[in-house]
Amino acid sequence: MATVAFELFETSGYEAVTMEQIAAEADVAKATLYSYFPVKEALVAHRLKDEIADGMAALADRLGTHRSFMSRMRFLLRESAAWHAAKRAYLPHYLRYLNSVAEYAVSDVRREPGSKLTWDIMTTMFRAGQQSGEVATTLPAEKLAWSLQYLLYGAVTHWLVHPAADLAKEFLQSFDLLMKGAAASRPTRTHKAAVTGKKPKEKTR
Known part of the structure; x- marks a missing residue:
């Protein structure tokens, strides 16, 4: 059913296709379609999760x-950005569905097939980086992988709102933020003043 739905989406456009059309084209009763996919976005989610896993x-x-x-990580992020760009038309519907499903908010995201594999690969990569001395061991690899996935989610939502943005660049910036942080390497005079409560001295000419 999901395959039939995507064929219709590709030929007629997502918004134009109805659940009734999908049921008729798939030769199933509407009740059967709705029992598996209660909303059209669920068909998108099913298909994209499979694609992510593959x-x-x-x-x-x-x-x-x-x-x-x-x-390795930069290669993975560039490949991921390319996939997202190819699926841009479907991503708002996919994300809307994930955010609207009550169980998703309280369930472990790692149970989803695509998400679990992504989680496993990223965790393995961070753990290998820690073992090689490239990544600090302050936080466990699992938490680093989890944090990066949420940063990437933020990058995707920003990219969807700002079409001119470069998603690969957004992903790499998110990764750099995780690895390097956002703190200045040297405290500025303004920061020192905020901490001490003293106004910064004006430079004499």
Whole structure:
């Protein structure tokens, strides 16, 4: 049913296709379709989750050709950005569905097939980076993977609102934020004044 739905989406456009059309084209009763996919967005979510799982499985072998943690992660993020760009028309519906399902808010995101594989690969990458000395061991690899996924989610939502943005760049910036933080390398005079309560001295000419 999801395959039939996507064929209709591709030929007629997502907004123009109705659940009734999908049921008729798939040769199933409307009640059957609704029992599996209560809303049209659920069909999108089902298809994209499968694509994410397949894509991550395919990338796993290619990641092994990159020697360093930074190289592997940057490769993964660029590939992920390319996939998101190809599915841009469907992403708002996909994200809307995930955010609207009550169970999703309280369930473990790692149970989703695509998300679980993404989680496993990222966790393995962070753990390998810690073992090689490229990543600090202050936080467990699982938490680092979790944090990065939420930063990437924020990057996707920003990109959807700002079409001119470069998603690959947004992903890499999110990764750099996790790895380097947002603090200035040296406290500015304004920051020192805020901490001490003293006004910064004016430079004499």
